[in-house]
Structures are given as structure tokens and as C-alpha cells.
Amino acid sequence: MQRRRGRAFAAVGLSLSLALVAAACGDDDGDQTSDTSGGGTEATNETGDQQRGGEIVLGAEQWPECVNPITQCANSSWTHWAIDAHVLPKLMELDPEGNYNPSPVLDGEPELSGEGTDNGSGPFTITYRLNPDAVWDDGTPITSEDVRFTWQAYMGTAGAVSLAGWDQIEDVDASDPQTAVVTFKQPYAAWGENWGGNANYLLKADAFDGRTDLSNEMISDLPFSGGPWVLESFSPTEAVLVPNEAYWHEDRVPLVDRVTLVPVTDTETQVNALLAGEVDAIYPQPSPGIVDQLDTEGIDYVFGAGVTFEGMWFNQGSLKNPNTPLKDPAVREALLYAVDREAILDQVMRPNFPDTEMLNCGGWVPTVGEWCDESDFEDVTYDPAKVASILEGAGWAKGSDGVYAKGGQRLSLTWQTVAGNRRREDIQALVIPAVRQLGIELVTDNSDADTLFQTRLPQMDTEVGLYAQTAAPDPTVSTIMACENIPTPENDFSGQNYLGWCNRQATDLMHRADATPDPDARLELVHQIGDLVREDAVWLPFYQLPLFTAWNSDKLEGPIGDTTNSSYGGFFNVYDWSLRS
Amino acid sequence: MADTPAIRAGADGGTFRAVPPDTAVPSELGAPGNQNLAPGPTTVLGSGGPASRKPLSPGRLAWRRFRRHKAAMVSAVVLILLSIFVMFPGLLTDWGPNEGTGVRLEGPSSDHWFGTDTISRDMLSRVLHGGQISLQVGLAVAIVAAVIGTVVGVVAGYYGGVLDNLLMRVTDLFLALPLLIALIIMGRLPQRQAWAETLIGPIGSVRSIVTILSLFFWMGMARIVRGVVLSLKEKEYVEAARALGASDLRIMARHLVPNCAGAIVVTVTLNVAAAIITESTLSFLGFGVQSATTPTWGNMLNGVEGYTRTAPHLVWFPGLAIIITVLCVNFLGDGLRDALDPKQRKEA
């Protein structure tokens, strides 16, 4: 009996896999239309040409676990980008450039008054005049009682994310329904964040029967609306927005009948879903190769620059290495010149995101206000000679292995970033060998995101960190750079100053800036802080993280992508989107 | 059902009868008790079986049978070649695995047979160096699992009773803990506790991956070995050895373990394959060996799914490396099983 185990099966098997390979490979030809317009002014709604009606499906990269705007869920951007920002009203809102403007709920700019405005101490009062046309979705007017209630709700809710700003309010006078007079104990520069700004809202007093502890409310529903949309339903797999019939602001009345949001959390799947037409638009994190995949007919995309920025953060107070060389200012200064930022941009960022600019200020971004003073880090370029002179001038000498040493300690640092994040690991791969040649040793010590952000950073278990920070539209940096916010065992590691940087002068400036509502005076203080950040070589900024909105241009039309830079996400102006006729 | 081999590794991937579940099932059900059908191949390498009819030695016989399995032969050759190139990458390429070549994201060319990656590193060099780690991980995991599993299986099978029960229940506990949980726990503990770091190894290091994965592969081996031991325990030569005063340890080491050799060898090969795949899945989930300075096939695949259609060489070369290696190892295992367990082929 023949016993052939021929190569036939191998051939069949192999050709099967080759077929799969061949099918999956191959170019997509199609023309690319990419506008790289990053955030212009808010588009005017010229609805004359756009057709009304229809439905849009949006893909959300992260899914909110609940929609409560006060408690934990509010700390996730997508809670706002997907649901809350479309439904709940604000008093002051941010435009894509990061400026605070009165929202449709207000009738003109609020008035700041009181002694504190000028001299930095003493009472400080804001008077908001409410738009008489502003109504909730049931037709009842939005009044100052709602303003007052909201303050009490934020203060009274167990597990509220932050009381910054709220706990400085002395009182809200709601005697006149159309006017809310808010009195602060001290001048508070970030007043725009209350009832609005980045992550706060105005809530409806009548919706809660007088309860001010809202920790058990608004879990899967928002029982009212003051925005263009009403939340019809919310579940772990789908959310539906429908137009708010009572919305008074003509410019933002939605054109389509229904917007459905669905989670698509895997980046690759998100792209495939857009290409397959299962979702009509996405607002993804930039990931390697994503732009090339979307260079195809029927898909448009727009780049923007967000308020998140990334760089190498130096932990002077490292508990991982209590004798860290980072305590030596010369080491930090040398590191600034030892890392080739231009190469990083060229090799890692620009091939995918051509407009990525180097970031040259230490805690702000140039696309939001004037706070960023580019002259701070402009002079920092890759300069091996300078590295040598700085280090040797401070007593470091190269050892036999080519690494600098001083007093028996080698210039060896551990470098933490998010494991499995391709972009960051590529940066490490570029920098480590280059820096080694200059006599500095960096050793990777990566962790998964949860461990890094929940455990290691707060516990100061890092040395050199590569991760992103968010610049709130408000330029305050106290939470991440002031002395009192360094995590220590005493404060149960509650602070966020993971840099371990304590500069009394800078901290003092930060406190003063936080209490200076006058924009010009504040600007001066912020620039001084920026100078000190550079002087102490606290960290090395790399770039602003690009943002990205992509959509099905065969199906949709309108000013899509104009809010890419906005704090409220690339989908914020979906009220102006329509189906192509 | 699970989509990661490690989870099935607890129940072995080949010698089907080698999932001898707990054999203390009472005989009311007609269960074989301690005499269950010989799980695993009745070994030809051991010295316990009846004298074979052919004049050739058992080893020779096994080799003959192995040679007939063409796919296994081809696979063996491929694996040998692969090992050579992986250990001596200089034979094929001059570039280092982390060296910038100045050419970014280029497809396969005469300078770079496998192209270059997103930061201009030569893919061929990375695939070869990555193979060192991936193969090391595969082998190390399979061998460590084999050692642990064999010890547990022999002890449990030989002593029976309470010890057996205890060991089997511990095995069950490990089988019951989902891969996911254990991964995450073990993945994070070393960063929080110094004892965990010494035990498991620094996070993201090859040692930690090997330690973690081995904990998922030993259970199947334990069960298989235990099954073989149970069937051999009552054989005459074991009785004889005991009568002659041989210690338990001697009996286990000299008589029982060698008779499991066939089953062990086959399971080891299959575990190597599974371990390589699991390493790549771990990297996909973000838990693998850190890639900045150490390429592995798994972490080369991490984060490049976006290039599947636009720069496919980034995906296919590491991917095919995994597929082909695992394929060959699986065929090898199949050939070994055929060689060592004659019952599975129709005899002439």
C-alpha cells in the first residue's frame, strides 16, 4: 500500500495562506484629498445648500461608562466628546483656539467686578446675564436658579472629580432669574471653567427634586437638555442623539434627524469600520500608518493639534532611584541637548503627520492662547559638544565604558513609557543608542498604561518618563508643577507633580497667576513661570499630539473637521453635518 | 474554546487520550479507575514493553517511522536552517537590529531583503535577531513546563491518594485561573513588590515572560505524565524493582520517567509552538518583551496593523516567521508522535 505523504498537502496549505496574503496585500489606488487645515474659526452655518434629514453613525474610540458630568466618568474625554458636550449647556465655552467665549446661554460677556480684580486679593464678583431665549428642552427657561443649583450640586456630590473653582465660590445670588451674580472668596483666574470651559456644565435645577448629591444620577441618561441634541438612549453598546426641538440658537440647530454613536475601541478595527462604511466618521488617536490607510477615495481627513503634548519628563524626586543623577541640574541641562528632537519629529511623527511642529515651551501649547513662549526652548538643539562641556564642567568624567561617572555614580537613568505603544517605543529605540554615544546611558523600563499612570507615576517610581500631559485651555500648571502637589507618603501620593520639581519662586508665581483674572497681567506671570521651567531644565518638550478627524466624504458634507482642535472633540459640530444629496 | 493556545495547552494538543481526567471516578460507572487506557503513546523508547518482533532496536525503528513522515522531515530541515540563521545573523545581513539605515519604510529590495521599518531599521536583521528571543522563549517555556509538569505528574501518579488529590486540585486551580488575570497580575506585581521582581524577573524582560508562560503550560504535561505513570505503576518490572528494595525516587527516576519520554517529547514540541504564538499574542495585548532594544517576532507585530495594506512587509515578515516556525514545529511534533506511537498508523 502506498504511503505517500506527498508534498501535496503542504502545497495546498501553503497556497491557501498565500491566497490570503495576496488578498490582503495590495495597494489601494485612489486619490487623496487631505486638507491640513487645523482649526479655523468656528464655521458659520450656511445651511442653505445642505440637505436635511437622515442619520449619521459616529465611531467612538473610547466608550463612556456612564454620562454623569460630575463624578468619575467625567474624567474621561469621551464622556464629553460623545455625549455630554452635545447635550448639556455651558456658560462660557471654548472655541477651537482655546478662547473662552460666552455661549448661546449668555447674553453678552460676563462682567467682572470687585476689588480683587485688580489687586489680587479681596472679593471678586462675576455677573452673568442670561439669554431670555434660552430654554431647556421642555420649554422652561434657563434661569439663575439653575446656575446656583449647579454650584451646589458640584459641591454636594460624593465622588466629584474636582472642586477646583467651586470651593472658592462664596455665594451665587439668584434673586433675578435672568442674572446670576457669583461672588468668589478670592480672585480666581480660571473662572471660565465654572459652568463651562473644558469639562463643566450648567445643570437643570428642576430635574432632581432638590437633591444636590448627584452621585447616583445621570448614569445612563441625561434627563434634560440645553444643547442642540437630546440624549435619546445610552447603553454600553450604543448611544443615540436626536435634535432638541426647543433649541433656540439658530446657528446650531441640527440638520440630520439622528446621530448614533458606537464604540470601536481597537484602532485598526476603527479604521476598517470607516472604510467598510459601518461608521461615517471617526476621531482616533494618531497611530502609525493610519493616514496611509485613509488615503483612499471617499475618505477625507483633517489634521489638528490638540491640547495634549508629549516630551521627556525628568523626575527629580524619583523614589525608584533616590540618588538619581537627575538631581544634578547639569545632568538635566545636558539631556536637553543630548536628545535630537528634530530626528524624532522627522522619523516618527512627520511621516504620518506632516504638520507636527516641535514644541518649545514647557507646559502650554501655541494653539491655545498666547501662554506658550516659544523662545523658552527654541535654542535647544542637538549639540553633542555642549553636552560634553556641560557635564564635564560639572565634574562628570567618562568612564572606561564610555559612560559618564561622578563620585562613583554612573550617569545611567531608567526610562519609563507605555509598553506596547509603538510610537513611544520607536522614540526610545532612536534615542537610546544616540545618547549612549554621548556618554549617557538610558535603560528602558516600560509598563502597561494602567500600571504606569495609576501606580508608578503617582508613586514616583519613575526616572525619565515619556508620556503625554494635557494642557487645560486654562494655563494653570500648579497641579503638575507646584511644590505642594508632589506626591508623597504624607499626602497619600495624591499629587500630580510627577517631576518632583519644587522651585519656590515658580510655585509662588503659579499661585499668583491662578489668582489673577486680568489676562495681560496673567500672561506676564505665566511667561515668567515658563522661563523658570527652562532655567531649571525641568523637562524636555517634544511636540503637541496631532489630532485627526476622518469621515466618509461620499456620504457626508459640511464643515466636518473644523472642531478637530476643540476641547469638545471632532464631532462637536455634528449639528452642521448633513448627508450629501 | 479559547483563542490563545496557552489556554488549550492545559489539555494538550495532540495525544488525544492524554487528557486523562481525574481517574478516581468510582467504579460504579464502570470507570477504569487506575487502569485507564494507556494515555499517550505506549513508548517504544522505554524498556518496559514486550520485545518487538523486528530485529531493529526501538530507536532505529522510531527513526524509520519518522523518516516516512515527509512533512516532519522537511520541517526538521527548515528548523535547522532557521536556527543557524537566527544564531548567526551575520551570515545573511550586515546590519544590526537597532541600526538606522537611513532608508525609512522601504519595501523588500536588494539592499534590504525584508525592507526597512518605521525608523529605518533593517527588517531582515530584526527578524533574525527577534528569532533568537522568540525561539528561546518557546524552548524555555516548553522545557520549564516539562520539568514542572513531569515532576508533578510522576509524584501524583506514583503516590496516589491524598498527595495525588492535592496535586490534581492545584492543577485544577491553575487551569481555572484565566490566562488574562494571571497575566495581568503577574505582569504587574514585579513593579510593586521586590520579591515578585526577583521571583518573576523585571517587567518586560525575557525571563519574566518565560516564567509567566511556563505557569500555563505545565498542567497539560502533568496530566499526561500522570496518566502514563498510572498505567505503568502496576507493571511487573516496577513491582520487581520495589521488591529488590529500590527507593521510590529511584523507581520514579529510572523506570517511570523514561517511559514517559515519548509523551514528554511530543508535548514539549507542541508546547514550543504554542509558546511562540502566545508570546506574540502577549505582545499584541501590550505585555510582551519591551521592544526598544529587543526585537521579538511578537513585538515587531505590535502596532503595525495599520500598515497591513500600505507597508505589508512590516507585518508579513515577522508574521510568516511565526507561522512557518510554528508550522514546522507542529509537523515535527506530529512526526515524533508517529514515530513513537505506532498505533496511530495503519500497519502494513
Added chain:
Amino acid sequence: MAVLSYVIRRLGWAVLTMFAASVIVFAAVKATTDPAASLRGPGIRAEDVQRFRDDLGLDKGNVEQYTTWMGNFLTGDLGESLKTRRPVWPDLRTAIWNTVQLGVVAFAITVVFGVLIGTISAVKQYSWFDNAATGASFIGLSIPTFLFGLLLQIVLVLKFQDWFGGTPFYTSRMNSPGESGFGIDRLRHLVLPALTVAVQGIAVYSRYMRASMLEVLNSDYLRTARAKGVSERRVIVRHAMRNALIPLTTFAAIDVGAILAGLVVTEQVFEWPGMARYFLVALQDGDYVRVLPWLMIVVFAVIIFNLIADLLYGVLDPRIRVG
């Protein structure tokens, strides 16, 4: 009855195992996560984090938190999520059901095709079919799941759209927007993830079945049946397959037990809101209130099905059937 006492003993061990697992995992969750850490962000001061901890009672002793939880659990109260305040059980139940759907469909595909392919391969050993099936199964065993899932998305959805102008399949999720429930839409969404899971299963089951069939086909028992003049087809189907399936059943039982926590990669790639996703989100939030019931159920399922496998093995042992 000895069987009953055996089962009870095993169940006793099961309870112990579940308890041990819960303690281990609780400790691990507490050691490696920090619900207050989800609060990192600009504008959140150290005092905000402190207040948050107080509000949620996170500083109460770990032992106290565990015993409170265990006490509630034993009375059937699964509590509310620490983060969202949503009751735990409804969401957990949904996650179980979602994974079960996927797992059962994948399992059905696996068993049907695995058994068929394995049987034919054995009966026609070394034929082209056997060789092709062997090759294909080994390849199926050799492709990492996430890679295969990605391939399916590209080929069965995107490429189909290019070639045929449309596709009946979807890249992800359980239903199209606006649809719900188990209907045609759901089945169309199930295809890709189920195939991804099944491809490895078919490879394994067909190998098993083949080996098992060969074993049986060579046995004396069958020779007797053939000698008696029973038709070949009858021999194969009535006698050989039935006996060959026996070891497979025990293996399958264990496999079923592993479904609940086993579909990690597939659920991630295909956005399937099942048990794996539930766990990952809960863990990220440091929410032991959600993690522990999840664990209890998963561990219990594995143990129960292992027990079933053991019982089946005893019941179905072929030696009883001889003669």
C-alpha cells in the same frame, strides 16, 4: 452512592478554589490599581484626590472591604460598580450572554467541521484530502489569532466590497446601529469573530478526531464487526465514530468551560462586548466590585466543566462497550 459523594467532594474543592481565587485576585487588584488614579488630569488638586478617596471609602482597610464584599456576595447582592454606580449583575449578565453566544456558535462550527474533517481524513488516510486537511489545520494552528482576525476583516469585508460591491459581513460589534436582539443582523455580525475562534478549534478537533478514528479503525473490535459482514458505512458511522468521539467529548467539555474568559483577543479585535472586555475595563478602573463576581463565575464554569469532563470519561469509557 459513591458517584454522588465524589461529585460532592469535587464541589467542595470547587468552593475552596473559588474562595482562594477571590482572595488572590482581590489582593492583586488592590496592589496594582488605584481607582483614585483615574482622576489624574489638569485642574485636579491633591486635595481633590484625597476627598475622592474619602467619599468612596477607599481608605478603609482592605480586609474590611473584602469581607463586606464577600458578605454581600453570599447573600446574592452583587452591589454597584465603584466607578459608575451601575448595578453589577445586569451588565455582567449581558457580558456573559454575549460571550456565550459567540462561544457557542464558534464551538458548534468547530465541532461540526472538526469531526467531519477528522473522520474523512482518517477514513481516507493519506489521500489528497487528508493531506490538504492536515496542512490546513496545521496552518490554522500556527497563525496568531489577532493576525487572522485582522485578515478576515480585510478580506471578507473590505476586499469583498471592492470585488463584489458589497459584503454580508461586518468588521465589528454585535449589531448594526439601531438594531438589537438575536436575529439575522446578529448572525451576520457573528460570522467573523466566530470564524476567528473556530479556525484554531477546527484544526485541533480535526487532528483529535483523526487520531481517535485511526485508533478505533485499527482496533480488534472493528475487525470483528467487519468480519461479521456489517457494511463499511455502518461500521464507520455507527461504530467507529461513536467510539472515536468519546475522548473528544471529555476534551470538548473542558473546552466549553474555558469559553467565558478565553476569547480575549477576538473580543478586542471585533469589539465584542463580552467577558474579556468587561474584565479589562473593570480592572483598569480598579473596580474590584466588578472584577470579583466576574472571577467567581469564570472559575466556577471551568471547574464545573472539568468535573463534567471527568464524569463523562468515567461514563463513556469504551471498555464497557466492548463485546
